[in-house]
Amino acid sequence: MTLKAVVNNVAKMPASTDAVVDIQKLSLTFQTADGPVYALSDVDLTIERGDFVSFIGPSGCGKTTLLRVIADLEKATGGDISINGVSAQEARENRAYGYVFQAPALLPWRTIERNVTLPLEIMEISKEERIRRGHEALKLVELNGFEKKFPWQLSGGMQQRASIARALSFDADLLLMDEPFGALDEIVRDHLNEQLLKLWARTNKTVAFVTHSIPEAVYLSSKIVVMSPRPGRIIDVIKTDFPKDRGLDIRETPEFLEVAHRVREGLRAGHSYDE
Amino acid sequence: MKQVTGTHSVKLDKFCLVAATAALLSLIFPLTGIDAETGKQIAFVGDIPGLAIAMALCVIVGAAFTWLGVGKIQYAAIILAVAVFGCWQAVTALYDHGLAGHATSGFWLFILSLWAFVWRGIDVVARYRSLETAKQQSANILVPIAFGIWLLFVWEVIVAGFGVPQVLLPAPSAIGVRFINSTDTLAADFYQTFIKAVISGYVIGCGSAFIVAIAVDRVPFLKRGLLPLGNMVSALPIIGVAPIMVMWFGFDWQSKAAVIVIMTFFPMLVNTVTGLNAAGKLEKDLMATYASGYWSTLLRLRLPAAMPFIFNALKINSTLALIGAIVAEFFGTPIVGMGFRISTEVGRMNVDMVWAEIALAALAGTAFYGAVAFAERKATSWHPSFRVRRH
Ligand SMILES: Nc1ncnc2c1ncn2[C@@H]1O[C@H](COP(=O)(O)OP(=O)(O)OP(=O)(O)O)[C@@H](O)[C@H]1O
Numbered sequence: 050m051t052l053k054a055v056v057n058n059v060a061k062m063p064a065s066t067d068a069v070v071d072i073q074k075l076s077l078t079f080q081t082a083d084g085p086v087y088a089l090s091d092v093d094l095t096i097e098r099g100d101f102v103s104f105i106g107p108s109g110c111g112k113t114t115l116l117r118v119i120a121d122l123e124k125a126t127g128g129d130i131s132i133n134g135v136s137a138q139e140a141r142e143n144r145a146y147g148y149v150f151q152a153p154a155l156l157p158w159r160t161i162e163r164n165v166t167l168p169l170e171i172m173e174i175s176k177e178e179r180i181r182r183g184h185e186a187l188k189l190v191e192l193n194g195f196e197k198k199f200p201w202q203l204s205g206g207m208q209q210r211a212s213i214a215r216a217l218s219f220d221a222d223l224l225l226m227d228e229p230f231g232a233l234d235e236i237v238r239d240h241l242n243e244q245l246l247k248l249w250a251r252t253n254k255t256v257a258f259v260t261h262s263i264p265e266a267v268y269l270s271s272k273i274v275v276m277s278p279r280p281g282r283i284i285d286v287i288k289t290d291f292p293k294d295r296g297l298d299i300r301e302t303p304e305f306l307e308v309a310h311r312v313r314e315g316l317r318a319g320h321s322y323d324e
Numbered sequence: 325m326k327q328v329t330g331t332h333s334v335k336l337d338k339f340c341l342v343a344a345t346a347a348l349l350s351l352i353f354p355l356t357g358i359d360a361e362t363g364k365q366i367a368f369v370g371d372i373p374g375l376a377i378a379m380a381l382c383v384i385v386g387a388a389f390t391w392l393g394v395g396k397i398q399y400a401a402i403i404l405a406v407a408v409f410g411c412w413q414a415v416t417a418l419y420d421h422g423l424a425g426h427a428t429s430g431f432w433l434f435i436l437s438l439w440a441f442v443w444r445g446i447d448v449v450a451r452y453r454s455l456e457t458a459k460q461q462s463a464n465i466l467v468p469i470a471f472g473i474w475l476l477f478v479w480e481v482i483v484a485g486f487g488v489p490q491v492l493l494p495a496p497s498a499i500g501v502r503f504i505n506s507t508d509t510l511a512a513d514f515y516q517t518f519i520k521a522v523i524s525g526y527v528i529g530c531g532s533a534f535i536v537a538i539a540v541d542r543v544p545f546l547k548r549g550l551l552p553l554g555n556m557v558s559a560l561p562i563i564g565v566a567p568i569m570v571m572w573f574g575f576d577w578q579s580k581a582a583v584i585v586i587m588t589f590f591p592m593l594v595n596t597v598t599g600l601n602a603a604g605k606l607e608k609d610l611m612a613t614y615a616s617g618y619w620s621t622l623l624r625l626r627l628p629a630a631m632p633f634i635f636n637a638l639k640i641n642s643t644l645a646l647i648g649a650i651v652a653e654f655f656g657t658p659i660v661g662m663g664f665r666i667s668t669e670v671g672r673m674n675v676d677m678v679w680a681e682i683a684l685a686a687l688a689g690t691a692f693y694g695a696v697a698f699a700e701r702k703a704t705s706w707h708p709s710f711r712v713r714r715h
């Protein structure tokens with residue numbers, strides 16, 4: 050433990066590329082009334098500082114579960130996990146990450162602004178600062194002007210964007226995003242993808258991103274993790290080397306199509322594995 | 325079969341038809357019974373011009389709107405105005421022309437006619453929809469008020485028309501007169517029962533239950549054990565508890581407040597405990613990702629989510645508290661208080677005073693409940709049940 054802490058302190062030097070998430074032989078079994086559900090099995094994964102990692106795989110393969118284990122919302126039943134060199138629980142208590150859930154999860158009694166600044170309020174940041182940061186985060190997802198509205202006055206997609214703003218508001222170094230753009234139309238999605246990429250390129254944040262869309266995964270990521278269902282395991286990890294400041298037009302390039310093809314092949318293999 | 329012709333099909337307004345017919349018959353049928361001494365009818369329509377005019381008006385207006393229909397709010401206003409005039413004339417006939425106690429078929433047919441008008445009029449107002457909030461709100465308020473006034477009128481007319489003895493049921497006017505003439509007594513009773521006993525018992529009962537709920541929230545076995553225990557205590561009869569509280573806390577308001585504390589404690593406790601568990605798993609996970617502590621989560625997530633449950637208990641308790649205080653006063657009290665007055669005045673056959681106290685209790689109870697409901701609306705305006713109205 051102490052050794053790990055020392056390693057962590059050394060690793061906190063800005064320029065170094067070190068493991069933000071380090072997962073070894075991780076498995077998770079849910080005990081249910083119908084018997085055990087093997088959600089994750091034998092997962093090995095390292096996410097380095099500045100990585101943009103996409104998780105892709107069929108529905109029910111354990112993507113959300115894996116993200117929740119990283120976020121310490123679920124306890125692994127086997128294997129090891131460390132975040133920034135400390136346990137997942139410590140990382141959570143250090144507010145190491147911002148999490149975007151699959152559903153917006155906005156509190157209905159708070160305005161959009163007060164929802165977005167909720168984490169800042171919990172972290173006891175001054176009111177002026179909260180308002181300033183909340184405003185900035187809302188601008189990033191193009192929801193400025195909706196500060197005083199209540200969640201139910203917004204469309205589902207707008208609510209999801211507000212929940213993204215909330216995760217961005219406190220500027221965590223690690224972003225865990227569970228299908229954040231699943232409910233949005235293609236155009237808005239493209240736009241938010243660009244925004245997210247810009248943010249990533251600018252801030253050197255580390256992102257773990259769950260998606261069902263192959264183009265989205267390839268476009269955004271520096272690393273694509275392809276998962277297979279039941280029990281969820283990693284069947285392929287694909288590194289891409291597009292520049293950080295890539296534009297939407299790279300989706301037309303042969304390299305892009307090649308990577309997309311490899312992801313699709315991986316997903317297919319996962320499926321036949323299942324049957 | 326519906327025929328498609330140039331002229332639009334005539335649909336008679338049934339209520340106006342009833343009103344017109346009943347008013348017409350009321351002009352023909354005898355207004356009163358026969359006087360035992362003279363062997364003559366006590367009064368004729370011809371002797372009471374106001375009543376005759378009202379009846380004739382009902383016939384004309386009823387007939388007109390039978391054909392026209394009451395499609396517009398203005399038409400509803402006309403028939404309601406006619407009904408108000410009719411009600412006034414009916415009461416005048418009862419009290420100034422000796423109909424009280426002797427009314428017969430002609431008079432009751434007229435009341436039937438008025439009933440048809442009022443029913444139709446209120447119905448139209450209740451269906452009124454306007455985009456202007458002020459208009460819509462006045463329509464919304466008018467419906468219960470008009471309905472309430474109508475019920476009071478029917479009560480008055482039945483008591484006076486049939487000559488119901490005061491001891492069985494006094495007329496609303498008699499109760500009103502008694503109310504106004506006894507404001508001093510009523511004020512003293514109100515102060516003793518409501519301000520002293522109800523308010524303090526309610527605040528102590530609900531407040532302590534709230535605090536205990538938050539304490540209990542951290543002890544899982546208490547949470548499970550509470551619900552059945554709460555049901556048991558709620559089932560305790562007040563008439564058993566009240567005398568014991570008098571022995572413990574004396575005759576004055578303190579023992580009544582104690583009864584109220586017992587009555588209100590468990591509804592509040594059980595509702596608050598349930599409410600504190602109402603927050604969804606997703607929201608709790610969200611708070612966990614911010615490493616939000618127990619108190620922070622309580623304040624920012626669990627208490628707001630519990631508000632609908634807490635207000636539910638506060639509303640239930642507002643009625644329970646008043647009932648509890650009044651009943652508890654039956655078991656020993658200083659010589660003041662709403663319950664005390666009811667029990668003693670019943671003994672003296674002063675039934676109108678009893679009814680005046682009942683009216684006071686109804687007013688106080690409604691105002692109390694209304695105040696809590698208003699606070700609820702302010703505090704939980706985000707809740708789906710209130711949203712609809714705020715487009
Ligand atoms: N709390 C739980 N209890 C029991 N089983 C669970 C629980 N949570 C998830 N599972 C099971 O674990 C498996 C993985 O679920 P998970 O939510 O991680 O899938 P997913 O990959 O995110 O799917 P999707 O793409 O549809 O969101 C599923 O089979 C699911 O039924």
Ligand SMILES: [Mg+2]
Pocket residue numbers: 112113114151227
């Ligand atoms: Mg999922």
